[in-house]
Amino acid sequence: MRVLITSGPTREPLDPVRFLTNGSSGRMGIALAEAVLRSGGEAVVVSGPITHQYPTGAEVHRIETTQQMLEKCTELFPSCDGVIGAAAPCDFKPVQYSDQKLTKAESDGELLLRLVPTPDILAGLGRIKKPYQWIVGFALETQHGKEHALEKLHRKNCDFVALNDPSSIDNTQAKLEIFDVHGNRVALLHGMKSDVAAELLKIALRK
Numbered sequence: 345m346r347v348l349i350t351s352g353p354t355r356e357p358l359d360p361v362r363f364l365t366n367g368s369s370g371r372m373g374i375a376l377a378e379a380v381l382r383s384g385g386e387a388v389v390v391s392g393p394i395t396h397q398y399p400t401g402a403e404v405h406r407i408e409t410t411q412q413m414l415e416k417c418t419e420l421f422p423s424c425d426g427v428i429g430a431a432a433p434c435d436f437k438p439v440q441y442s443d444q445k446l447t448k449a450e451s452d453g454e455l456l457l458r459l460v461p462t463p464d465i466l467a468g469l470g471r472i473k474k475p476y477q478w479i480v481g482f483a484l485e486t487q488h489g490k491e492h493a494l495e496k497l498h499r500k501n502c503d504f505v506a507l508n509d510p511s512s513i514d515n516t517q518a519k520l521e522i523f524d525v526h527g528n529r530v531a532l533l534h535g536m537k538s539d540v541a542a543e544l545l546k547i548a549l550r551k
C-alpha cells in the first residue's frame with residue numbers, strides 16, 4: 345500500500361520577503377503518515393512549510409505554493425493507491441508578484457491586493473483517478489457542514505470526506521465525521537489525531 349498525503353499550508357509570495365499563508369500545523373498529515381507506516385505501507389507526503397517533523401521512513405516532498413503542490417501530487421499520484429488531502433492549500437494568490445519589496449512610500453497609504461484562485465489539487469487528482477484508486481478529502485465548515493462537505497466530495501471526485509470540527513485546527517485532538525459517496529455518515533472519530541488518523545486510514549482502505 346502506497347498512500348499520498350498532502351499536508352500543511354502552502355505559501356503564495358507577494359514580494360521577496362512576504363507571503364500569504366494560513367495556520368495549518370501539518371499535525372494531521374504527520375499523524376496520517378505515522379498511521380500508514382505503522383500499517384506497513386509507504387507514506388508519500390507532499391508538504392508545505394511546517395515546523396513539526398514527519399516520521400522517519402516517510403518519503404517527504406517539500407513544496408511552497410499551491411501550484412507546486414499540484415504539480416508534485418500529479419507526478420506522484422499515479423504510483424499510489426490513494427490520496428488523503430490533509431493540506432490547507434492557499435485558495436488565492438496575488439495576481440502580481442513584486443520583484444522588489446513593496447514599500448510604504450510607494451503605496452500612497454493604502455495597498456490593494458488583487459488575488460486570483462489557485463488550482464484545486466484534489467479536484468485535479470479526482471480527474472485522473474483510476475478505478476482502483478481512492479481519494480479522501482477534508483472539509484472544515486462553520487455552517488451547513490454535511491451539505492458543504494458532500495458538495496466537496498462530489499466536486500473533487502472523492503470516495504470519502506472527513507468533516508472537521510473547527511476546534512481541530514492546531515490541536516493535538518481531532519473530531520471528524522466521515523461521509524461516503526452516498527451521503528451516509530460512516531464514522532464519528534474523536535480523540536488524539538494519531539488514533540483518529542489510524543481509523544480514517546482503515547475506512548479509506550475499505551474502498
Ligand code: C5P
Pocket residue numbers: 350410428429430431432433434435462463464465466467480481482483484496
Ligand atoms: O474547498 P476546501 O478547501 O474546503 O476543501 C478542502 C479539501 O480540499 C481538503 O482535503 C484540502 O486538502 C483540499 N484542497 C486541495 N486544493 C486546494 C484547496 C483544498 O486539494 N486548492
